[in-house]
Amino acid sequence: MTEIEREEIRKELQRKLASGNLSLLEQAIARSEAMRALNPGLYDQAAAVVSARVRSVATAGAFGAEAKKHVERTH
Incomplete structure (x- = not known):
């Protein structure tokens, strides 16, 4: 990924976060994608490390049934 692409991603994510129209999950995803780009x-x-820990907690049902289904489906 080029520096220009990283900058475009960062600006887009900042715009979305500033709009305040994102759910908490969408905000977490946006921050995660920004960290990945940078x-x-x-x-x-x-x-x-985080994925392994979150997966184990989510499959235990700590984040609710929808999160458990998502983790089981995607991992």
């Missing part, structure tokens, strides 16, 4: 290597390392 530092892909570090993001991948952190994502592996």
Whole structure:
């Protein structure tokens, strides 16, 4: 990803976050994508750890039935 592409992603995400029309999940996704765009290597390392922990908690049902179904479907 080029620096120009990263900048475009960052601006788009800032616009969406500033609008205030995003759900908490959408805000978390936007922040995550911004981190990925700005530092892909570090993001991948952190994502592996977080993903494993979130997956185990979500499959236990801590985030509700919809989140549990999503995790089971996507992982």
